[in-house]
Amino acid sequence: MLELRDLRKSYGGRDVLRGLSHTFRAGEFVAIMGESGVGKSTLLNLIAGLDRPDSGEIVLDGQSITALDDRAATRLRRARMGFVFQAFHVLPHLTLEQNVALPLLLNRMPTQRAAEMLDAVGLGGRGGDFPSQLSGGELQRVAIARALVHRPALVLADEPTGNLDPETAESILTLLRNELKASHACAVMVTHSHAAAEKADQTIVLTRTGLANACVA
Numbered sequence: 001m002l003e004l005r006d007l008r009k010s011y012g013g014r015d016v017l018r019g020l021s022h023t024f025r026a027g028e029f030v031a032i033m034g035e036s037g038v039g040k041s042t043l044l045n046l047i048a049g050l051d052r053p054d055s056g057e058i059v060l061d062g063q064s065i066t067a068l069d070d071r072a073a074t075r076l077r078r079a080r081m082g083f084v085f086q087a088f089h090v091l092p093h094l095t096l097e098q099n100v101a102l103p104l105l106l107n108r109m110p111t112q113r114a115a116e117m118l119d120a121v122g123l124g125g126r127g128g129d130f131p132s133q134l135s136g137g138e139l140q141r142v143a144i145a146r147a148l149v150h151r152p153a154l155v156l157a158d159e160p161t162g163n164l165d166p167e168t169a170e171s172i173l174t175l176l177r178n179e180l181k182a183s184h185a186c187a188v189m190v191t192h193s194h195a196a197a198e199k200a201d202q203t204i205v206l207t208r209t210g211l212a213n214a215c216v217a
């Protein structure tokens with residue numbers, strides 16, 4: 001459902017991705033690991049259509065993302081993807097329910113599923129609260145609810161448990177996994193945490209020379 005074909009990306013003449021190819025299947029939860037600076041966030045940004053490869057192609061459900069202009073890429077991102085990224089953090093001036101409803105509003109979909117998703121992540125009845133009233137773990141649950149509320153085909157997560165204690169991290173990842181499996185979405189999660197990667201179906205290690213399967217759980 002998501003295909004990376006011979007992706008190449010360099011910054012200032014320095015190669016980061018050198019001909020990277022991989023296929024992700026629907027319903028698959030994949031962790032991407034690799035040493036610092038190897039290009040994990042770069043890869044996620046390319047898949048998200050937030051940056052463009054120098055060459056190669058990214059195909060989502062038969063549609064080439066790399067061939068789209070910025071407007072079309074934004075539309076596709078909005079409709080078909082969900083994000084658990086620092087850059088798309090929960091907005092402080094909106095209530096929890098308004099935050100979770102955002103992808104629905106942007107896609108002109110009915111908004112009642114926002115409350116259902118808050119229930120699903122264990123925050124039922126707190127839709128009127130503001131983000132400042134929540135703990136770090138609770139905020140990540142809101143981010144997961146928002147990433148999945150519009151039933152995206154593809155969820156992209158960058159260190160979703162980066163600043164959480166191990167117990168909270170474990171519960172967040174179990175929640176993410178359960179919600180992904182319920183909606184049959186594919187997820188690509190960048191992480192440095194082996195405990196987080198263990199929650200995925202498959203871990204892929206990004207190296208200086210490409211993408212190598214490290215283990216398949």
Ligand SMILES: Nc1ncnc2c1ncn2[C@@H]1O[C@H](COP(=O)(O)OP(=O)(O)OP(=O)(O)O)[C@@H](O)[C@H]1O
Nearest residue numbers: 011012016034035036037038039040041042043192
């Ligand atoms: N916009 C940019 N301009 C210039 N160089 C960049 C840009 N984005 C990334 N890089 C460089 O590309 C390389 C890969 O960066 P990237 O953030 O993808 O690594 P990473 O594997 O996610 O690292 P980390 O685990 O430390 O977050 C780094 O050397 C970085 O400095």
